[in-house]
Amino acid sequence: xxxxxxxxxxGLLRSVATLALAAAMTTVVIADAEAQRRNRDNEEENDGxxxxxxxxxxxxxxxxxxxxxxxxxxxxxxxxxxxxxxDSINPYERSICLQLRGRAYYETEQVNRAIQDxxxxxxxxxxxxxxxxxxxxxIGQLLxxxxxxxxGIRVLEQAVQQGGADAVNVGVxxxxxxxxxxxxxxxxxxxxxxxxWELRPASERTRGDxxxxxxxxxxxxxxxxxxxxxxxMVARWPQEKNNWxxxxxxxxxxxxxQDAFEANKIMYINGMLTESRExxxxxxxYSYYEYPYRGAIILEREMNSDNVERTQDNLQLLANMxxxxxxxxxxxxxxxxxxxxxxxxDDFLKxxxxxxxxxELADAENAFQEALNRGGLDRPGNAWTxxxxxxxxxGRTDAALAAFREGARYPYSRRTANGWIxxxxxxxxxxxxxxxxxxxxxxxxxxxxxxxxxxTATLVGDVDESGRIVIDVPDNCTxxxxxxxxxxxxxxxxxxxxxxxxxxxxxxxxG
Numbered sequence: 079x080x081x082x083x084x085x086x087x088x089g090l091l092r093s094v095a096t097l098a099l100a101a102a103m104t105t106v107v108i109a110d111a112e113a114q115r116r117n118r119d120n121e122e123e124n125d126g127x128x129x130x131x132x133x134x135x136x137x138x139x140x141x142x143x144x145x146x147x148x149x150x151x152x153x154x155x156x157x158x159x160x161x162x163x164x165d166s167i168n169p170y171e172r173s174i175c176l177q178l179r180g181r182a183y184y185e186t187e188q189v190n191r192a193i194q195d196x197x198x199x200x201x202x203x204x205x206x207x208x209x210x211x212x213x214x215x216x217i218g219q220l221l222x223x224x225x226x227x228x229x230g231i232r233v234l235e236q237a238v239q240q241g242g243a244d245a246v247n248v249g250v251x252x253x254x255x256x257x258x259x260x261x262x263x264x265x266x267x268x269x270x271x272x273x274x275w276e277l278r279p280a281s282e283r284t285r286g287d288x289x290x291x292x293x294x295x296x297x298x299x300x301x302x303x304x305x306x307x308x309x310x311m312v313a314r315w316p317q318e319k320n321n322w323x324x325x326x327x328x329x330x331x332x333x334x335x336q337d338a339f340e341a342n343k344i345m346y347i348n349g350m351l352t353e354s355r356e357x358x359x360x361x362x363x364y365s366y367y368e369y370p371y372r373g374a375i376i377l378e379r380e381m382n383s384d385n386v387e388r389t390q391d392n393l394q395l396l397a398n399m400x401x402x403x404x405x406x407x408x409x410x411x412x413x414x415x416x417x418x419x420x421x422x423x424d425d426f427l428k429x430x431x432x433x434x435x436x437x438e439l440a441d442a443e444n445a446f447q448e449a450l451n452r453g454g455l456d457r458p459g460n461a462w463t464x465x466x467x468x469x470x471x472x473g474r475t476d477a478a479l480a481a482f483r484e485g486a487r488y489p490y491s492r493r494t495a496n497g498w499i500x501x502x503x504x505x506x507x508x509x510x511x512x513x514x515x516x517x518x519x520x521x522x523x524x525x526x527x528x529x530x531x532x533x534t535a536t537l538v539g540d541v542d543e544s545g546r547i548v549i550d551v552p553d554n555c556t557x558x559x560x561x562x563x564x565x566x567x568x569x570x571x572x573x574x575x576x577x578x579x580x581x582x583x584x585x586x587x588x589g
Contacts, residue, residue, distance in 0.1 A: 129170045129204065135161050139171075142178055151182040158182070169204035176202070177213070184220075193220055211241035219253055227261040248277045255290060264297040285315070292324075304328055319350040339363045346376070354386045361395060370402035378408075390420055397428065406435045417445075423452035427461055434468060443468045459488025463495050475502055524555035532563045 131139065138161040145154040158179040161167060167175070180195030196217050200210050218234030221227075234254055238245050251274035258267020271294045278287055288311050295303040308328060311321040326341035342360050345351050351360060357380045364373025377396050380386040393416045400409035409432045417425040430445030446465040455461055466481035479502055485495030531549040535541070542548050549563050560566055 128168050130168075131171055131174075132166070132168070135164060135167055135171045135175075139174060139178065142175075142182075146178070146182060146185075149185075151185040154182045155179055155186070169202040173199040173202040173204045189220060189224055193217055193224075207240065211237045211245050214240070215245070215250060222253060222257045222260070225260075227257045231257045231261065231263075246273065246277075248274060251277055252287075252290070255294070259290070259293060259297075264294060268294055268298065283314075285311070301328075301332055317348070317350075319345060322350060336367070339367055352385070354380075354392075357386050358392060358395065361399065365395070365399050365402060370399040371405065374399035374403060374405070374408070390416065393419065394425075401428065401432065404435075406432045410436070410438075417448075421452065423449045423454040424456070426452060427455060430461075431464070434464065439468050439472050443472065457488070457490060459485045459491030459495070462488075463491050463498070466495065466498055470498070470502070475506075478502065520554065521558065524552070524558050527552055527555065528559050528563045535563075 138157060142154040142157040142161070145151070145157060158175050161175045162172065162179070176195040176199035180192040180199065183189070183195060184192035196213050199205065200213060205213070214233050214237035218230045218232075218237060221230030221233060224230075231254060234250065234257070238250065238254075251270050255267055255271035255274050258264065258270060261267075271291055275283075275287070275291055288307055292304060292307045292311075294300075295307060305328065308321065308325045311318075312325050315321055322341060322345045326338045326345070329335070329338035329341060342351070342363055346357070346360055351357050357376065361373040361377040364370060364376070374396055377386060377392070377399065381388055381392065381396070386392055393412055397409055397412040397416055400406075400412060410429065413425065413429040413432055417429050426445050426449035430442045430449055433439075433442035433445055443465065446461060446468060449455060450458060450461055450465070462481050462485035466478045466485060469475075469478035469481055479499060482495045482498045482502075485491045486499065528549065528551070531551075532547055535547045535549050540548055546562050548561055551559050551561060551563070558566060
């Protein structure tokens with residue numbers, strides 16, 4: 079979330095100077111006869127205090143005014159010092175001189191002296207209540223601008239108490255809210271922040287106004303009002319990314335992750351997500367919410383457009399999303415690049431698994447072997463077992479057995495690997511048995527055929543010159559019998575009985 083990090087007071091002092099000058103100059107007028115009469119009327123409202131200038135002091139004040147009008151503030155301080163040094167100066171004259179000198183101090187960057195003069199002007203007792211309120215407001219603002227927050231608050235609230243409801247305008251309420259915020263007195267300052275919000279017309283509220291209110295609600299952990307302010311910002315400035323980011327962040331912080339995801343999608347659709355990390359975060363949202371295909375499409379497109387760096391981490395995310403989506407064909411180029419970039423055994427293992435899924439068995443075998451050679455695998459036994467599977471499917475049974483035996487060395491893969499070893503050995507045994515059975519059947523068929531042919535030859539007298547029976551031995555029996563129907567190898571005849579003898583021996587052992 080974008081949090082409010084303080085208050086901008088860069089333009090404050092200039093506005094304070096204007097206010098202070100206005101307050102001072104409204105009273106610093108060397109009165110003509112009509113003005114003198116009005117001052118006498120005001121004296122009655124101000125406990126009869128004399129609010130007129132003597133000629134001597136009046137001339138000095140006019141001189142100081144002219145100097146300030148020509149920005150000769152240092153000279154005006156010296157001039158006003160002369161007036162303030164007159165023993166007969168009355169309280170009213172003194173208050174005017176102090177206000178003017180305070181202004182000159184401020185303009186020459188002597189803020190503390192300016193504050194002291196204005197406070198001394200109030201202490202004369204010669205100022206009207208409205209004038210005192212205005213000057214106290216100015217003093218409070220200057221104190222706040224100088225970092226004296228608690229004292230500024232005290233003076234401003236004193237002015238508000240004296241001036242009543244009329245003394246509280248938008249500027250004063252905002253200044254008090256800012257000061258309380260700077261003083262970290264959030265609970266006390268909230269009433270001024272909300273008073274300011276009420277006084278400021280909705281159509282005139284600025285981003286800074288919204289930020290001030292959001293700051294208070296964040297500090298006080300007032301989540302409903304945080305949503306109210308941020309939603310107002312989004313509605314008023316819908317094209318501003320920072321507002322949407324704050325909104326999405328707050329949604330995530332309050333457990334509304336799905337809504338935060340939707341907010342991020344809106345930002346992407348409207349072209350607000352322009353930074354690499356923002357696009358990557360959106361892709362991660364898609365992966366988290368089981369939409370890896372869409373996330374991978376976005377991430378790959380932004381990588382191809384050079385909006386997202388092709389770093390190892392980003393490639394890893396893209397590869398994982400293609401794998402999560404079971405898009406093996408699109409995952410393989412990324413996995414290959416990632417494996418070459420990282421040199422990690424684990425990345426070669428992921429490449430091998432994807433190639434195996436696509437039945438690219440030769441490539442998968444090489445990648446599995448490379449993964450095992452590079453090491454660093456969490457479960458190498460599983461990799462050996464998968465390598466055995468690939469070799470088995472490639473018809474390389476001996477190499478497959480070697481891989482399965484490696485897999486059987488690890489407890490977590492032993493059962494599977496041994497299962498494959500047993501399967502292969504059983505296949506081999508069954509194949510050997512089938513060969514023996516086929517051979518026995520052939521020998522029996524040849525024996526029966528030769529016997530029939532010998533009987534026939536005897537009946538028809540088919541013999542050679544020496545009187546021996548001659549037969550036409552079938553092609554598939556020529557390795558067993560000669561032309562006379564005689565076995566070529568006596569061991570073969572003996573071997574015919576071996577299976578029966580073995581069986582009998584087995585039965586004897588079993589007994």
